[in-house]
Amino acid sequence: MLQQIYPVAPHPYRYELNKDLQFAAAHFVPAVSAGKCSRMHGHTYFANVTVAGDTLDEAGFLVNFSDIKTLIHARFDHTVLNDDTDSFGADDPNRFPTTEVVAKTICELVQRYLDEKSNHAVCLQVFLRETPTSYCVYRPWPKVSRRPAGDAHA
Structure with a gap:
C-alpha cells in the first residue's frame, strides 16, 4: 500500500477523515496555450479527500468512506471529463477540466453530499x-461556523 503524506489543512474540528481513491478519465484542455494537453489524453487520477467535523452520524461515522468513493467513481471513473457539461465547459477557463478545476469540482460534489447529512x-x-x-x-474558502448550537467546542 502506498503511504502518502498530504498537505495539512488547519481546522478547529475534532475529527478529520481522509479518503484515498483513484479513477481513470480522459480529457483535453480547450485552449491553444495548453500545448499537448489540448489534445485528448487520459490519466489515472489519484485523489485524497479530507472531511472534518465535530459530530458523528447514527452509524458512528463522520462520513462513510465508501460513500465518498462511490460519489466520485460514479461521476468520473472511465469517462471523458469534457462530456460532463454540468461540471466542465469549453467557454470559460474556470470550467476547463484541468487538474485545478477537477479538484474544485470534487470538493463541491462532496460538500453537496455532506450538506444533506445532519x-x-x-x-x-x-x-x-x-x-x-x-x-x-x-481548499474552499472557510465557511462561517456550521457547528450545532450549544457545542462546547464552538
Whole structure:
C-alpha cells in the first residue's frame, strides 16, 4: 500500500477523515496555450479527500468512506471529463477540466453530499494527483461556523 503524506489543512474540528481513491478519465484542455494537453489524453487520477467535523452520524461515522468513493467513481471513473457539461465547459477557463478545476469540482460534489447529512461535516481539501510528478490541492474558502448550537467546542 502506498503511504502518502498530504498537505495539512488547519481546522478547529475534532475529527478529520481522509479518503484515498483513484479513477481513470480522459480529457483535453480547450485552449491553444495548453500545448499537448489540448489534445485528448487520459490519466489515472489519484485523489485524497479530507472531511472534518465535530459530530458523528447514527452509524458512528463522520462520513462513510465508501460513500465518498462511490460519489466520485460514479461521476468520473472511465469517462471523458469534457462530456460532463454540468461540471466542465469549453467557454470559460474556470470550467476547463484541468487538474485545478477537477479538484474544485470534487470538493463541491462532496460538500453537496455532506450538506444533506445532519452532522454538518465539511470538505476541507481535495488533493488531486494527475501524474506521478504533478498534483493540485484545492481548499474552499472557510465557511462561517456550521457547528450545532450549544457545542462546547464552538
